[in-house]
Amino acid sequence: MVRLGGVTVSERSVAQNAQLALLLEVTGTPKPGNVDRKREYDDLRFEHFMAGAVGARRGLDRAAAGDPLGPAFETAVEGMAGQSGGNTQFGALLVLTPLAAAASDGRLSPSGVDAVVRGTTVEDAAAFYRAFEHVDVAVDDPPDGLEPLDVRRGSDAVPELRARETTLFDVMESSADIDGVAAEWVSGFERVFKASEWLLDGSGPVADRASEVFLELLAAEPDTFVATRQDRETAVDVQERAQAVLDGAETATDLAEEFVRRDINPGTTADLVSGSLFVALERGLEV
Template sequence: MTRRSPADDAVLALLLEVAGTPKPGNVDRRRDLADLRFESFLGGAVGAREGLARAARGAAIGHAFDRAVAGMAGRARTNTQFGCLLLLVPLLRATRSDDLSPEGLDRVTRDATVDDAVAFYRAFERVDVAVGDPPEDATDLDVRRGADAAPVLRDRGLTLHDVMATSASVGGGSNADGTDRVPDRNAQEWVEGFPRTFRAADWILADEGPLADRAARAFLGLLATEPDTLVATAHGSAVAREASAEARALVSAADPVAEADPVAEADTTDVPGTEPLAGTPPDAGAVHAIDLEAVESLAASFLERGINPGTTADLTCAALYVALRRGAEMGGGVGERTGDDP
């Protein structure tokens, strides 16, 4: 039986993520955006492979990530999968250590160095990445500074894990307009052991049918659970929360027996430093019950309003990689993983 390469599984995850449809607001095999096309994502996935393969061979996280972003940008000619690569690279390193688990990811990310942080910042010079403004006391760590931030990183001894912890902690509190901030979900994955990734991977593994369809359902389950960072950056926290509520309504309609936890739905905006909680994550049965035809109207609405849950797509891609490594097969089955060649 052919041995399965982690780098190939990572590229396949990138391809399956963009092929899944409908994924409301995102590019998929049926929808382009005004400035992003489906074929660009295919090129980005192919271009990123060398950097992903370096991560699978044990290269430093920052170097592998920067190389993957450079390859993506060179082939796609734009930013297609920056956030996906930020999650895939540590997942590949954990695979290399034969510990693709929350504990394994925690060890991998905590082992990241200052040099990894410098390489991460350098990657922002290769493509335009939509990011929010940093806190007033952290403007010298704005990722948009690129390589110019290297002296600050080195002077303070900030590792890539430190940088992600700072980004993750920005959630909670209020924006300048008084609305509650939506945290950086990708940064949260880095410092929390990838809980969203593994939860969505379980949904995909428990689901049936084509992997691209399972990915589309997992995407909606993720969006229904928490507001999307990219939507909040582009449109504000209120719009991001409204978008999640719309997704949550579709998940509830698919499985009306599954009710949201009233404690999780409670308004906590009067508690300093707390983010209002979204619905309880749906279980695998609720995700499997999602009617993708019913999601089409939401996809059209998001497209018309310019709502693009790109961070949710990043998490979906990471979940696909974990599901593939745990035996998810093309054609709707679950098989046995057969090797770890890079």
């Protein structure tokens, strides 16, 4: 750290802040339904998130160095997947890589990151599809007419991407209504930037702020990962229960225990928390 007129400023690089965002996200507790410092699943444990964050770093470095976004993301996912827990941070990396690219370019703002994602190419889309070959990700069936572009086809879908000249931004746009991370891509990362303000305006341990921001985001919109793995009705129920915690009618800890028991994992909301932590760190959030 350097002290400038009494203010402490971290000297962490963009990639270091992105890696730290991954670590702080999973540190925040309670985060009902998600793996956190105090709760884990038998086959998806806290330690897998540690290893995921370590492995992702090379891809985050690439994003921060200005490499094309798709290959940087694929590298991050490949490294993240180098642990036995499976998918830990796929969605978080899909949030973080464009933010890291924008930050290292001095334009970490809704319009700046919007320009980054709209500048993606067909080759970025191809790398995104290849990323699905490194790890199992729970996804919905593609919309009608887009079956040839089902992400579960991995690199088999690449010729079709090229034939249709589909960019990575186009891919995100096509699933923005069913995927909360894709929705961020097409909206200038609106919820991420808003949540970063909450983090910066808060006080106390950063991990506690991350936990609060998680609940605020969860109460605001249905989590699309829950909608994919369970159904829309469950996602709406989860949203209402999060609001009940904010209203003081339930405790976050009880909700956390129940969601883990029911295998309800609002992972998309956690991905947005990672993004908001990164933006806040870049804007001076002190750890």
